[in-house]
Amino acid sequence: xxxxxxxxxxxxxxxxxxxxxxxxxxxxxxxxxxxxxxxxxxxxxxxxxxxxxxxxxxxxxxxxxxxxxxxxxxxxxxxxxxxxxxxxxxxxxxxxxxxxxxxxxxxxxxxxxxxxxxxxxxxxxxxxxxxxxxxxxxxxxxxxxxxxxxxxxxxxxxxxxxxxxxxxxxxxxxxxxxxxxxxxxxxxxxxxxxxxxxxxxxxxxxxxxxxxxxxxxxxxxxxxxxxxxxxxxxxxxxxxxxxxxxxxxxxxxxxxxxxxxxxxxxxxxxxxxxxxxxxxxxxxxxxxxxxxxxxxxxxxxxxxxxxxxxxxxxxxxxxxxxxxxxxxxxxxxxxxxxxxxxxxxxxxxxxxxxxxxxxxxxxxxxxxxxxxxxxxxxxxxxxxxxxxxxxxxxxxxxxxxxxxxxxxxxxxxxxxxxxxxxxxxxxxxxxxxxxxxxxxxxxxxxxxxxxxxxxxxxxxxxxxxxxxxxxxxxxxxxxxxxxxxxxxxxxxxxxxxxxxxxxxxxxxxxxxx
Amino acid sequence: xxxxxxxxxxxxxxxxxxxxxxxxxxxxxxxxxxxxxxxxxxxxxxxxxxxxxxxxxxxxxxxxxxxxxxxxxxxxxxxxxxxxxxxxxxxxxxxxxxxxxxxxxxxxxxxxxxxxxxxxxxxxxxxxxxxxxxxxxxxxxxxxxxxxxxxxxxxxxxxxxxxxxxxxxxxxxxxxxxxxxxxxxxxxxxxxxxxxxxxxxxxxxxxxxxxxxxxxxxxxxxxxxxxxxxxxxxxxxxxxxxxxxxxxxxxxxxxxxxxxxxxxxxxxxxxxxxxxxxxxxxxxxxxxxxxxxxxxxxxxxxxxxxxxxxxxxxxxxxxxxxxxxxxxxxxxxxxxxxxxxxxxxxxxxxxxxxxxxxxxxxxxxxxxxxxxxxxxxxxxxxxxxxxxxxxxxxxxxxxxxxxxxxxxxxxxxxxxxxxxxxxxxxxxxxxxxxxxxxxxxxxxxxxxxxxxxxxxxx
Numbered sequence: 020x021x022x023x024x025x026x027x028x029x030x031x032x033x034x035x036x037x038x039x040x041x042x043x044x045x046x047x048x049x050x051x052x053x054x055x056x057x058x059x060x061x062x063x064x065x066x067x068x069x070x071x072x073x074x075x076x077x078x079x080x081x082x083x084x085x086x087x088x089x090x091x092x093x094x095x096x097x098x099x100x101x102x103x104x105x106x107x108x109x110x111x112x113x114x115x116x117x118x119x120x121x122x123x124x125x126x127x128x129x130x131x132x133x134x135x136x137x138x139x140x141x142x143x144x145x146x147x148x149x150x151x152x153x154x155x156x157x158x159x160x161x162x163x164x165x166x167x168x169x170x171x172x173x174x175x176x177x178x179x180x181x182x183x184x185x186x187x188x189x190x191x192x193x194x195x196x197x198x199x200x201x202x203x204x205x206x207x208x209x210x211x212x213x214x215x216x217x218x219x220x221x222x223x224x225x226x227x228x229x230x231x232x233x234x235x236x237x238x239x240x241x242x243x244x245x246x247x248x249x250x251x252x253x254x255x256x257x258x259x260x261x262x263x264x265x266x267x268x269x270x271x272x273x274x275x276x277x278x279x280x281x282x283x284x285x286x287x288x289x290x291x292x293x294x295x296x297x298x299x300x301x302x303x304x305x306x307x308x309x310x311x312x313x314x315x316x317x318x319x320x321x322x323x324x325x326x327x328x329x330x331x332x333x334x335x336x337x338x339x340x341x342x343x344x345x346x347x348x349x350x351x352x353x354x355x356x357x358x359x360x361x362x363x364x365x366x367x368x369x370x371x372x373x374x375x376x377x378x379x380x381x382x383x384x385x386x387x388x389x390x391x392x393x394x395x396x397x398x399x400x401x402x403x404x405x406x407x408x409x410x411x412x413x414x415x416x417x418x419x420x421x422x423x424x425x426x427x428x429x430x431x432x433x434x435x436x437x438x439x440x441x442x443x444x445x446x447x448x449x450x451x452x453x454x455x456x457x458x459x460x461x462x463x464x465x466x467x468x469x470x471x472x473x474x475x476x477x478x479x480x481x482x483x484x485x486x487x488x489x490x491x492x493x494x495x496x497x498x499x500x501x502x503x504x505x506x507x508x509x510x511x512x513x514x515x516x517x518x519x520x521x522x523x524x525x526x527x528x529x530x531x532x
Numbered sequence: 533x534x535x536x537x538x539x540x541x542x543x544x545x546x547x548x549x550x551x552x553x554x555x556x557x558x559x560x561x562x563x564x565x566x567x568x569x570x571x572x573x574x575x576x577x578x579x580x581x582x583x584x585x586x587x588x589x590x591x592x593x594x595x596x597x598x599x600x601x602x603x604x605x606x607x608x609x610x611x612x613x614x615x616x617x618x619x620x621x622x623x624x625x626x627x628x629x630x631x632x633x634x635x636x637x638x639x640x641x642x643x644x645x646x647x648x649x650x651x652x653x654x655x656x657x658x659x660x661x662x663x664x665x666x667x668x669x670x671x672x673x674x675x676x677x678x679x680x681x682x683x684x685x686x687x688x689x690x691x692x693x694x695x696x697x698x699x700x701x702x703x704x705x706x707x708x709x710x711x712x713x714x715x716x717x718x719x720x721x722x723x724x725x726x727x728x729x730x731x732x733x734x735x736x737x738x739x740x741x742x743x744x745x746x747x748x749x750x751x752x753x754x755x756x757x758x759x760x761x762x763x764x765x766x767x768x769x770x771x772x773x774x775x776x777x778x779x780x781x782x783x784x785x786x787x788x789x790x791x792x793x794x795x796x797x798x799x800x801x802x803x804x805x806x807x808x809x810x811x812x813x814x815x816x817x818x819x820x821x822x823x824x825x826x827x828x829x830x831x832x833x834x835x836x837x838x839x840x841x842x843x844x845x846x847x848x849x850x851x852x853x854x855x856x857x858x859x860x861x862x863x864x865x866x867x868x869x870x871x872x873x874x875x876x877x878x879x880x881x882x883x884x885x886x887x888x889x890x891x892x893x894x895x896x897x898x899x900x901x902x903x904x905x906x907x908x909x910x911x912x913x914x915x916x917x918x919x920x921x922x923x924x925x926x927x928x929x930x931x932x933x934x935x936x937x938x939x940x941x942x943x944x945x946x947x948x949x950x951x952x953x954x955x956x957x958x959x960x961x962x963x964x965x966x967x968x969x970x971x972x973x974x975x976x977x978x979x980x981x982x983x984x985x986x987x988x989x990x
Contacts, residue, residue: 075814145906160916
């Protein structure tokens with residue numbers, strides 16, 4: 020029922036947009052020559068355009084609705100509900116007439132029994148007075164998401180999850196806070212019940228206790244009466260002993276769960292804790308070994324290491340179970356120490372590479388019932404924990420089993436690497452503030468030589484303990500009365516200028532301790 | 533169809549639907565025979581009845597195997613009962629008219645894009661019926677008659693179907709079947725069904741005002757229409773129509789599945805237009821202003837991941853969302869509903885008075901969230917005030933595999949899919965009432981009704 024004079028087409032939706040009144044200036048020069056009716060039409064057209072420009076929407080359609088409407092049904096009005104100022108213009112021009120759907124044109128065949136509630140035509144765009152997020156709603160939505168995700172985890176995850184018992188041997192040194200914080204945060208994220216057994220060489224100390232207190236986890240902190248020795252071989256032996264001590268605690272307290280050997284310098288993936296729930300008695304995981312060679316050595320060394328890595332087809336050496344095609348355990352991938360012959364670190368302070376053992380403890384997980392005394396359902400291939408008492412060096416938990424073939428390979432048969440081994444320590448003589456609290460605060464601030472600050476002294480005061488001066492860095496330095504303070508500053512920049520030997524620059528990948 | 537004695541059916545109410553199916557089949561076999569065989573019929577009746585009590589517990593348990601999936605699911609039963617898993621074979625017979633290929637094959641050859649767009653159901657239904665067990669080659673015993681005419685296959689270069697020739701095509705097809713076979717005139721189409729998956733069904737227009745003006749094609753006023761459009765109290769939705777979901781390619785969706793344990797971290801997800809700048813520049817016409825309202829109210833809300841982009845991870849994102857918006861566009865239905873159901877995202881349906889697919893078999897109120905268009909500005913309040921238990925229950929219902937199957941048109945057809953739901957819907961309309969068969973010489977349809985342009989031959 021639209022007037023055919025209107026330049027509207029129902030093909031609008033199918034073709035490209037046909038904007039209604041176009042700019043009048045395009046066609047006016049020619050049109051002036053034509054009849055006055057066309058002239059009048061053009062003027063009206065232009066007027067409509069201008070009004071549309073002012074109002075912000077196409078005005079002509081509205082006018083024709085109002086003026087030429089011959090609809091037989093009573094026009095209904097819809098009030099616009101919006102707060103947008105542009106839309107209010109429609110209210111200025113009067114009430115919108117919207118046609119309710121008429122009876123079908125085909126005759127009285129399809130008579131609507133009820134008047135439809137939903138009408139065709141222009142509706143307002145409803146905008147609430149303050150269309151911005153409501154913080155209360157956002158929090159509720161997050162709670163809903165959390166609940167949904169919990170349900171998802173419950174369904175796709177493990178039924179009857181078992182507790183995790185993490186065993187960590189540690190001792191107080193510079194890097195202890197760094198490592199322990201990492202392990203602590205990993206364990207705090209574990210969604211299962213957790214017991215953290217921390218065995219400390221040299222006796223339980225306040226340092227370690229203060230780190231553990233921050234975790235909020237259930238911890239068992241025991242001291243071990245030997246100090247950490249200074250050779251790597253001895254250290255490994257002592258750590259093994261400490262772990263056995265922890266297993267002894269598991270035995271005595273009858274802790275139930277899965278024992279994970281979380282060394283403090285290792286990095287754990289959260290999927291690891293989901294995967295170990297699948298273990299029945301004893302399982303083996305693949306560890307990625309991050310061995311660095313000291314960057315001060317010559318190029319040839321690194322190239323041989325790379326060659327070896329390429330031969331093994333692995334960019335990073337991986338230590339763990341090896342399976343055949345039917346996913347049965349057939350052997351072990353161990354770390355190839357050949358390229359490091361003669362270059363391995365022996366003493367703590369050596370600049371050479373620290374090598375892992377053939378099979379690290381961290382790559383094994385145990386069902387804690389294996390170490391319990393007097394349980395009926397222990398399998399017969401288990402060695403009693405007491406039998407390991409006199410042994411000098413227990414290399415790996417494989418000593419607990421008579422037959423290594425019962426070990427279950429985890430992580431799709433060792434193909435997934437979910438933890439990484441890395442030994443990074445500071446030098447043995449490095450110091451750090453106890454509990455990393457500088458108390459009382461340092462007094463002397465010495466600006467660097469090349470500082471742009473105006474009150475810089477022209478010369479640096481010379482000191483007994485030299486400092487690492489970096490460009491544009493301020494080094495806080497203790498007075499001479501305080502003896503044990505850290506001489507290290509940030510190790511991000513490396514300079515090859517050797518200062519005094521004891522303050523020698525530490526490499527990017529720091530040294531062993 | 534003769535009525536079978538209902539007095540003895542009381543012992544078979546273990547599974548009334550399947551037992552009646554078997555009984556009905558049995559009766560049909562004997563219906564054409566003469567009366568001395570009545571006694572044989574009775575014996576067969578009792579024998580099959582005895583078998584029923586043993587067989588029906590087995591059939592009722594087919595659906596209970598959903599516990600094999602890791603996610604717990606719930607059984608779905610709509611207003612017609614627990615009918616999603618019904619087997620239509622044996623409950624109805626469909627006769628497929630052999631129309632000249634200019635009505636179907638030739639059209640498809642001209643434009644094979646018709647196989648992939650959202651109106652492809654008409655083509656796949658034809659193919660399914662040709663090889664289905666419900667098909668009968670004997671029209672005398674058929675309960676329903678199907679006319680394979682592809683009215684939604686005349687596409688623009690963009691791929692959108694033009695409905696201008698569809699009324700003439702339909703009319704020409706009906707003229708053909710009414711002159712070559714007696715079955716149309718017998719009932720004037722009351723036991724015939726047609727697939728009209730276009731925007732507004734058998735009104736054959738994409739613009740709502742025009743569609744309402746035209747109304748349903750007069751010749752189809754007695755036939756059963758199987759269509760995607762559904763809106764209550766609307767001219768283009770006839771009583772007794774069967775609403776189906778739009779076609780969504782099953783393989784494409786299966787190819788984009790992600791592991792179920794991926795946590796759902798998006799609260800509300802939507803991708804699509806909010807303003808149709810080409811056809812409705814000022815807004816207010818497109819989607820009755822509802823999509824524009826969603827944008828204006830929630831465009832800066834971090835819970836609402838809404839935009840007009842076309843990401844390549846659209847399906848994956850839906851699987852990471854808790855709610856998926858399914859607002860109306862130019863028509864109230866959209867393939868988003870199908871996608872939301874397949875990907876386990878709770879559909880938020882913003883379309884007043886919409887009738888959703890298979891509404892009698894699927895209890896959509898329990899599965900989706902319905903929001904009135906006038907309540908769109910409060911959408912965030914509405915969604916966050918749903919209790920978590922209700923949300924988890926909806927997710928469980930969505931995880932039911934029969935729910936997902938019912939929304940799909942897989943090739944080849946699988947039990948419980950949309951083809952079978954259509955047949956189930958047709959079977960539920962049986963037996964035909966008294967008004968279906970016309971007396972001799974009685975005529976209801978007006979063959980010259982409708983706009984003049986429709987009367988031209990095709």
